[in-house]
Amino acid sequence: MSQVWINETGFTLAELEKHLWNLLFRATIQKKEAFNKPTLGTLSAEGPSLRTLVLREVDTGKKILIAHTDRRSPKVREIQAEPRISWHFYDERRGFQLRLSGKAFLLAEGPLWEAQWAKTNPGSRKVYASLIAPGQPSEHPASGLPSGWDEGRLSEEESEQGKPNFMLIRSEISALDWLFLDARGHRRAVFRYQDGQLAQSQWCIP
Numbered sequence: 001m002s003q004v005w006i007n008e009t010g011f012t013l014a015e016l017e018k019h020l021w022n023l024l025f026r027a028t029i030q031k032k033e034a035f036n037k038p039t040l041g042t043l044s045a046e047g048p049s050l051r052t053l054v055l056r057e058v059d060t061g062k063k064i065l066i067a068h069t070d071r072r073s074p075k076v077r078e079i080q081a082e083p084r085i086s087w088h089f090y091d092e093r094r095g096f097q098l099r100l101s102g103k104a105f106l107l108a109e110g111p112l113w114e115a116q117w118a119k120t121n122p123g124s125r126k127v128y129a130s131l132i133a134p135g136q137p138s139e140h141p142a143s144g145l146p147s148g149w150d151e152g153r154l155s156e157e158e159s160e161q162g163k164p165n166f167m168l169i170r171s172e173i174s175a176l177d178w179l180f181l182d183a184r185g186h187r188r189a190v191f192r193y194q195d196g197q198l199a200q201s202q203w204c205i206p
């Protein structure tokens with residue numbers, strides 16, 4: 001049987017695919033995992049646009065990634081204009097690169113949005129309370145938060161002020177490209193999905 005060997009463990013294509021989605025899921029819980037902070041690629045009017053985001057939730061059954069952002073940020077307008085996106089993950093310790101592509105949907109209401117807001121802590125809610133939209137010019141280095149908010153923790157009530165700016169980026173994945181760097185020879189596999197279901201698996205030359 002055709003297997004890839006990773007740290008003395010052999011994986012078939014099917015086992016590898018499951019393993020990769022499990023690693024993505026694990027990265028939403030273990031913040032120190034390299035896959036916790038991937039790069040999201042969108043298309044802007046000037047060309048490709050990249051930025052780091054925190055991977056907040058993974059639905060391994062439906063092949064969906066969830067990230068949080070500010071609805072006023074440029075990436076939201078880019079996704080509205082062109083929902084096709086790609087994600088890049090690199091785990092130096094494992095020697096894994098993942099490139100995922102798919103379609104992004106923006107959510108600013110509903111049960112999933114409410115549940116994700118409820119999971120955020122006052123520290124991470126702070127950014128959504130900035131009075132000026134992300135990316136706007138400023139005459140001096142500033143966070144845009146109300147005066148006196150930079151230091152210290154927000155009360156529960158204060159942290160709610162950012163909620164109207166809170167938005168989910170829900171990515172439905174249609175392809176996953178895995179590259180494994182190994183001294184004995186690199187390995188690569190590509191998986192394709194249709195409506196959240198695995199439709200094609202293929203080893204590739206790196």
Ligand SMILES: Cc1cc2nc3c(=O)[nH]c(=O)nc-3n(C[C@H](O)[C@H](O)[C@H](O)COP(=O)(O)O)c2cc1C
Pocket residue numbers: 037049050051052053054055067068069070073074075076134135
């Ligand atoms: C480690 C790290 C984590 C980040 N996490 C997020 C995040 O989860 N959501 C987000 O909108 N921006 C996050 N950012 C900021 C983005 O990379 C980006 O600068 C910001 O969202 C503005 O992007 P835009 O101008 O393309 O909309 C993070 C940046 C770093 C360095």
